[in-house]
Amino acid sequence: MSASTKMVRGRAVAAATLAAALLAACGGGGGNDAGNPGGGGSTPPPSDSSPPSGSNYFPLAPGARWVYADYANGGDTPSALYQLDTGATTQVDGHTVTSLVSTSLDANPAQGDGMRYLSTASGVTVYPGPDAGVVDDAIGPFMALKLPATVGDSFVQFDKTVDSGYDDDGDGVHEKLLMLSTVQVIDRGPVSTPAGTFPDALHLRTTLHQTERDSAGPSSYSTTFVQDIWLVDGVGRVRATLIATDDASGTVTEREHTELQAYRVGSAHGGPAPTLTSFAPADAQVHPGSVAVTASFSMPMDPASLSAGGLVVTDAAGHAVAGQVTLDGSGRNAVFVPGAGWPSGVFTAKLTAAATDREGNAATPQSWTFTLDTTAPALALATPAAGASGVASNATATFVFSEPLYGPSVWMSAPTFTVMDTTTGLPADVSPDFDSLATITVKPRTYWTHGHTYTVTFPGSFADLVGNTMGQPASVSFSVAPGVFGAATPLAADIGFEAVQTIADIDGDGRPDQLWASWDESVFPPLMHLYVRHGQADGSLGPVTEPIPAPVYGCTLERIAAVDLNGDGLPDLVLGGACGMRIYRQQAGGSFTLNQTILLPNYEQAGILAFQDFDGDGRVDMLSAGDETYFHLWHQDASGQFVDAGTVDAGIGSIGRLRLVDVDGDGVPDLVVSSAGSQSARLSVLRGIAGGGFGPPTTYDTGDGWPDAVSVADVDGDGRPDIVLAIYGSQAPSRVQVLKQRADHSFVLAASKDLGMEADGLVMADVDGDGRLDAIVAHPTALGVLLGRADGTFGPEDLYDAPQAGFMPGGLGVGVNPDGREVVGWNGQVFTALASSKATPQAAHRHALATSLAGHPVPRASTRH
Structure with missing residues (x-):
């Protein structure tokens, strides 16, 4: 097997381990903080060496949530967007440990680390869970963070030779991995992310040296992974960078960067204010009664906040329209449905500051006004009237609707309505016309046949200019005068x-x-x-x-x-x-x-x-x-x-x-x-x-x-x-x-x-x-x-x-x-x-x-x- 292939194997093993070792950093990378050259760089002087009192750099409170964006190889566009939530707790060795649940917020599949966490006053301990890999099980529990954390402190997380779980050289024997991971407290200082600016973030650097040794010979392949992580008391991880280097060539094989986008930990929350990315009905336009009030957001929203006054619709008098707000599975798309259907009128939809995203960040207020025409078109006047008899053989049938009609619903390449000679059961030979407003006329090409009955049927798909349809067909039948002559x-x-x-x-x-x-x-x-x-x-x-x-x-x-x-x-x-x-x-x-x-x-x-x-x-x-x-x-x-x-x-x-x-x-x-x-x-x-x-x-x-x-x-x-x-x-x-x-x-x-x-x-x-x-x-x-x-x-x-x-x-x-x-x-x-x-x-x-x-x-x- 080539060295490059072995590096892929080694990277996969190391990434799984680092995910736990670095406090659930699920990968990501590329960009460096403007004030920090990123992982693998020189250690800056500490800004304050004393640890804060009552530090909780890895809060695991129920309901805590973090939203992260990963950036690969220096890119500006996120390669992954995901959400971490505190999950179920369980007992391990007499301790209550907590899992983290990963949810993808984009097209990438969700990837959990399979680990469980214990956060105490002395630090954070990581336990392999039922879904952990072979290497994680072999490493066993280890400290991810020791408290108090003073700038300049360092400790060895683990130094072990473990079974890799795979046979690279095909000799039937699994290769061994020599893994040495150390953690160093670099400094404390301000960090700005999309979730906010944090004046006192704790900067850690974890260095993992991994060597794979073939069981069939002396060959070995080494990679060094350096991950910098910034932790904020009461918030958790706000930024992380990762650099992977091939020790033999000194080549950087991977660079990733992770940024906190939003969070909610207890009553604390942060992140950009959610905004409307689109809405309907369109602003300052007239719409049909079948319209739905929809709002799409930049962030997944809290459904309870939308229902509790975050998204409201008022009528022209300013009275709130009773209704229900529902969110789709992504949490980004809301629909307001009135409780009793829409009447005609002018309405205003409002996104208020009471609306929050799932992390509790208040939305940027916005409103838009729209007019609803909920009245369906109807046949208002028919000449001859329905049921009329004695109609002249050359009479023009005129049908006036209650409002202007949408042309294509009346007439495409041919009329959408029908005129039947119900006496013969055949279509009547007529010359119809639509004035492009609200009037349809039907003339016989020659003459209506004396003594015959004709039926004009307008389909329920007839629509007005805003899209309201009649719903039900409308028919008018009339009978032509019997006449004084028989057939010529x-x-x-x-x-x-x-x-x-x-x-x-x-x-x-x-x-x-x-x-x-x-x-x-x-x-x-x-x-x-x-x-x-x-x-x-x-x-x-x-x-x-x-x-x-x-x-x-x-x-x-x-x-x-x-x-x-x-x-x-x-x-x-x-x-x-x-x-x-x-x-x-x-x-x-x-x-x-x-x-x-x-x-x-x-x-x-x-x-x-x-x-x-x-x-x-x-x-x-x-x-x-x-x-x-x-x-x-x-x-x-x-x-x-x-x-x-x-x-x-x-x-x-x-x-x-x-x-x-x-x-x-x-x-x-x-x-x-x-x-x-x-x-x-x-x-x-x-x-x-x-x-x-x-x-x-x-x-x-x-x-x-x-x-x-x-x-x-x-x-x-x-x-x-x-x-x-x-x-x-x-x-x-x-x-x-x-x-x-x-x-x-x-x-x-x-x-x-x-x-x-x-x-x-x-x-x-x-x-x-x-x-x-x-x-x-x-x-x-x-x-x-x-x-x-x-x-x-x-x-x-x-x-x-x-x-x-x-x-x-x-x-x-x-x-x-x-x-x-x-x-x-x-x-x-x-x-x-x-x-x-x-x-x-x-x-x-x-x-x-x-x-x-x-x-x-x-x-x-x-x-x-």
Whole structure:
């Protein structure tokens, strides 16, 4: 075995022995006292050679405690921090001896010396305990300190050759250790440590010479250990240094230094005042009610002192908050828990001088103030309210919470709350929004499904800005109004490009048929084809067929009119649009043949069509209009051909919509014309003249905006037809506007009702079966219903999803099933009312006269912008 390895062995043995020999110095080292060169140096002259009276340099009183820091090899950072406490006592040789218990205060394992101590007036005697090593047992009891101790005194602790307990050379025989230890009293004087300044410390030096001799040969290895120790009467060891030197080379192999950090011996104590190293809640901030008041200390604390006023919390009025203080196992971390939970308010946590560390050192007072918000957020307002019924299909659900919410608890990459269609059990298709404060809104991406119930659930993890959570989920359920229509039936997956739609019973079976025309783009140039799905007895629609198995129009079609032109009981078809009119007569077998094509001058359009016997000859005549300021009259001659009977100026600029109906009850049809032009008057009424023709126009102001559609119906039940407009608002919202007819047959602005969006068409029909006419409004992607009221006003608009089944469809149609239920067609969808109509023909003037939309909306960009 090498010499260096033997030195390690020898060092281990010596350290164990020195631990006892030098009054429980558990190692440590490096630093030297500024006033002392440390162990192994020259002996300074004594400052006072007389011993103090009643000296107790190694107090073993019950409850005594010392905290030490070891420094290795001259380092400034402790290599070990530990605590020594007087432990159990026992009888040895008739003496009461005391053990010392070592507790690590850092990550190093605790290491006891296994020795027991007897302190008397004559000195300190060390006894090997049950856990002592082989060498300590061989040395046996010895004096560590003789009293009185006068500067210059010295004595031999022991001079023995002992069994080392190990076999270094492998010959089966334990090596021997020659050990000579002497103690010398060096001086007395002041010493400063972190535990305090001691003016009269006793300085001892113990020198241990240790030689290991191999049993198999003459080899030996010697080491000298010099330890200086400073003892204070009534305190004990306050400082120690150790130097180990290889005698053969003179090399210092180890240097350690130990300093007293704090102590408690009886009523005496010393050490730095414990301070707060951290605390919570943070100073001058607002915290949630779940917060814990914690304090971390620089030293292990006495729990009783903290509970007895050392750590207190007061409210804004200065009253102490009842609670309990607990310490963790390290003694450095305290928690204050209120007895009855935290209320909201301003609180001050105080560390007072009554708080002490385990050695009795009073803490440095400190305080901090914090505000607690213990109120959990709650759902304060829900619109619709929980349990609400009859909710509009386009309603925005709004939820307002009692305080601002913490954003990530509401919305991470997606909302944390859910919206379920509880009728189907599926997530609702919604567009939610959070205003980053306290309001959440939920809108249906299209519309809530009529008759369905929806549940919005907010999780208990919703938190306010300081972290209080709701705790329990909050749910709101509401039911959407049952509606007046059943589920819409699409005419086709795609009804084509620029399709125009209408409803008419073209086969005479009393059931409404669905007609539409759209471009066939498989050929060039593309041509318009006409399609039909006949109404079936069970209310369904038959397959798609072409009543005219050939292209029916070569330009954009805007209007399909089904009317019996020759009185044979078979509806004929008149198609109007950008290329004038094409007239198809229905034959007895149900086929259609082209009877007449009318081309208009100057590229005029025929998107508006109306039919009536204007000249009293018993034959149906025709009126056509585009977006000019006038309309054409066409008389049907005896051969069934329509001939131009001239034009009539509408009196309001560009014509937008036109209705032909007897408004004054004289039996002669009158004209109601609306305009989307830039002029101030956008509605005119032209009275029909018996025998043919129309009187001069009377214009009316319709208020803000442009009329998008017009219909005529008695909405207030006074027997006089009123005018109903769908108006695109300019400054005000779009709306349904009623012009009430007075007794003198003039009209005045009356009730109005806002619309959710601009309108493309308007018809009047009794869709809820209450006998009153309702306003059916076509929107770009929806169908709206405003239920008529007895006083002539309308209820709020209820919207139904009507996605466009093709590109730019047009045409709002209305019909009646044999069971009396209204049927409405729009955007390639067919809506059938759930209730049978009870409206009287006098109130309605409908179905023959009700269709107000004349094909596509009249272009209005030039007049609105």
